[in-house]
Amino acid sequence: MARAHGARAQMALAFETVYGTPPASGYRLMPFARTTLGAEQPLLNSELLGYGRDPLAPIKDAVTADGEVVVPIDVEAFGFWLKAAFGAPTTTGTTPKTHTFQSGNWTLPSMAIEVAMPEVPRFAMYAGCVMDQLSWQMNRSGLLTATARLIAQGEAIAAATAAGTPTALGLQRFGHFNGVVKRNGSALGNVVSAEITYANGLDRIETIRNDGKIEGADPGMAALTGRIEVRFADSALVTQAIDGTPCELEFAYSLGANASFTFTAHAVYLPVPRIEIPGPQGIQATFDWQAAKATSPARMCTAVLVNTVTGY
Template sequence: MARAQGARAQMALAFETVYGTAPAIGYTRVPFASTTLGSEQPLITSELLGYGRDPTAPIKDAVTADGDVVVPIDAEAFGFWLKAAFGEPITSGTGPWTHEFRSGGWTLPSMSIETAMPEVPRYAMYSGCVLDQLSWQLQRSGLLTATARLVAQGEAVATTTAAGTLAELALKRFGHFNGSITRNGSALGNVVSAEITYANNLDRIE
């Protein structure tokens, strides 16, 4: 049995036109540090009495597909996660552009995300992914990453990719050392660390 290597693992995403329908093209390879995206169907232990000491067969529970994705905060790919959290930004300028993300949108875009382990091979496509929570920590040193908590509609596993040819983005990663915290354009003093969490408080429709 082949062993998957993290050096060859890939994640590709594309925004959906129709919720829950994975696009055939338009996927972009995005950097990620770890992921717990997966589908799960627990088994419920039977509560019945009178059938002896041996347990009776368990009952299948509802299927859920969700998980967290840890991603670096960078200049390009992080925009996908901001769009998933807030919706389409208001863009101005002619390069460099200014993207303004606003909270409170009624509709959020959904994504299809494929995680690939070519050695196995295993290509898991998660359709209908909607971002429930986005959080990150600010501190003096260390790696700057964010955690995106996703709720998906389902998982489809195949031995070949369904994402096609992926678009590539240049990795331009930010670090804690280059960051600052301002309020109304003025720097805040004596801020040692901070934690930011943005939640959409999604309700599942089972």
């Protein structure tokens, strides 16, 4: 009897033309570290009386399909998650290609994601997957990954794959060592760590259906928040926080001229932090920042991925 192992699991992804309808072809094999993507259907206890002390059979409740996927921030595959978060990019150039993703799109593409456990066999197809949140952290060391939080319409289990033979992408990962943080175009020194979270504020459309699925997930007000922790060496950030003026923060990774990822928050507002002295060690300050729509460019953020992929 075969037993499922994560080492043999695979994930295939394709964008849908019609929400909730997985395409017949065009799937890509996606690298991932772990996932909680799945569907659950709780049971409702019977409230009826008059049948003795033993309860009657429970009733099935509505289906909820969602979860997170932890993926590497890499040169090629990460572009599909950026497209899910921001919409289709504008692609320019010959070699390399520059894919520019912008915030503010009114519609977001939906995806069909198949999670395969071939030894059981179990092939779970999640249709109508829409990106609710994309987040990652910057540190000095460790593995660089991002967490994609998804809302799906439903789950379909089969004993054979519906994704065919997915096309594999070249895997070239960025690392924390390749990262840099800039403020208004200049490198920001003394940064210990940083967090970035982009949220689409999805609104589940929970209509009455006989299959228990949702009707869709519409984007609401977007939000871009994060945190930077810095060694307290000067008062530049504190002064900006007190003045209430915005700055531009750029989080970038580069593996050369043909492979880079740059995420820019165009208007970042900093809170006035509490400066604590915890002991004899170095003093650090933490800023829980928020981004807003800038005047120029007239959007909140821009993500630029440079690689040799023709398009997303």
